[in-house]
Amino acid sequence: MKNCAVVILNYNGEGMLSQFLPSVIEHSNSDVWVIDNASQDGSIALLEREFPTVPLIKLQENFGYAGGYNWGLESLKGKYQYYILLNSDVEVLPNWDQVLISSLESDDDLAAVQPKILSFQNPRLFDYAGAGGGFLDDFYYPYCRGRIWNVIEEDHGQYDDFAFVDWASGACMAIKADLFHQADGFDAHFFAHMEEIDLCVRFRQMGYKIGYTGQSRVHHFGGATLARSSPRKLFLNIKNSLSMIYKAETSGKFWWIFIIKLLTEWLAAIGYYVKGQGKYGSAIFRAYKEFWKGKSLQGRSYKGKEFIRIGPSRWIYWDFIILRKRTFEKL
Template sequence: MKEAAIVILNFNGRQVLPTFLPSVISHSEFEIWIIDNASTDDSVEFLKETFPDVRLITLKSNFGYAGGYNWGLEQIRGHYEFFILLNSDVEVTQRWDSSLINWFEKNPDYAALQPKILSWQDRTTFDYAGAGGGFLDGLGYPYCRGRIWNTLESDHGQYDDEVQVDWASGACLAIRASDFFDQGGFDAHFFAHMEEIDLCWRLRVSGRKIGYLGSVTVFHQGGATLDRSSPRKLYLNIRNSLSMIYKNVSGFNFFGIILAKSGFELAAALGYLVKGEKEFALAIFRGYRDFWNRIGLLEKTIKKPEMEISTSGPVRLIFWNSLILRKRLFSQL
């Protein structure tokens, strides 16, 4: 069994592959695989002609981030001890991959790990996706060191440390293959968005830990597949957040959280309507509708009935701290 594989999921990435894939090839020690999620552009032809040494898996349908990785990684199951899942729009740095994998050898109780993720557009600023390590508040809302909602911090080396976190970003996620398959991989019902948070939550319920390694840096463009400000992304985040909480929180606590979340998100939907952004309001309502319609498909993860949201983060309610108390930096929480 080989030590690790770098695995990139591609869907219509012809525009970003020439920009980002060369850094992965030149700065990486391990084998590189690309899973193509039934792209309709000329991604596959471009890869075969321009990067013939990159190993390629082609899927017959677009299964989204979750299903695409599940199907693709199944094809190389048993060949690698670790996977490093990397977005197609990420620029890496020297020894990034070996540093992540070497860290696992010193920390056998950790299942997954992410590096420091900075913005590719502004390399002094943290990226939205993962930033300096992710946490959950008491209502299941994710936030990061270096990113609270849409407020991004500048990087001054304040998160160049190693810490235990609640979740690691799917933009650059190193994970033990055994842990990935033990949990059944990503939940394919999520399709895209928040599936890595759900997986990390399930790993933590099973007794495993999630880590952040700030001595390794990558740069993420973001929005290559789905723009961050799109109604589609909002819909997926709402639907999948509800699904994740349902799976991982006991019944009594689940309904209390849903009641609180629905109040916040109803207010957000009304705000969108007031601003004339009807499509965003509808995205919230559709997220709730489709969650309840598909609840029977979701497999409960909780191990005991009193299970609550387990978080190592500093706050119980990120909404209250950021929107009411106006604390926009992680150091203020």
């Protein structure tokens, strides 16, 4: 038994597993596990036929990213010192996991760390999901070194360093197992999207740090489970972002942020209707409705520990749209 488990959460990912799991097995110095979220395709048959040495945890229904990992990792509780949570559509390179684990071992206060995440389709470019490490602006909008909104940078080695960040990408993140369980894992209300950012915010409020290392690299296919630009993803991102802020901030700070986000995002919703993209506009309005209906059920985890962002105060929307700062180095 090794001290780290690479854990892949799968849902109807037969094609992704067939393409990418061989690289994970070949290049990992850790145990490799698959959690299956009640797939309806041939994933189970593929795993049992082609990868019989990979342990499989079968869940009885699709609990989403958050619930799937929570239930699956409960089965591994106490067996490993570290988890590496890895999407099924990620190609890994030699020593990728060793570098991540070494980073965690080198700092007692480091809760999680991500690698450099590049595009599988074009490895010269950073990937949308995490890129060179994630940050949050004053209104909890995420952005990355290497990716701001939809502008993707080329990789010229500019982020080959180690850096402390606000959040690590759920596409590939190494995490200390005891801290994951101590924090009660992901918020299962989220189902999918923003859950890794929410967890990192809670880690930061617990007094721990989040890291990025450019010495570990992976290639992410992206959009294998849910298209990058879809009404469903927009709905989940906005609803879950509101829930994260509601839990993380005091009442006064939350309402200030809420009003700014409401004005900005409802204007965006109207813009979608004007452009004939009503499904996206409806997704925004529905996200606010669902948040409002469920916020009292989710509780508030804020216990007086302020979330301190890495870097200066900013509103990334203003930087990007008004000041036209489209890359991280220009911020």
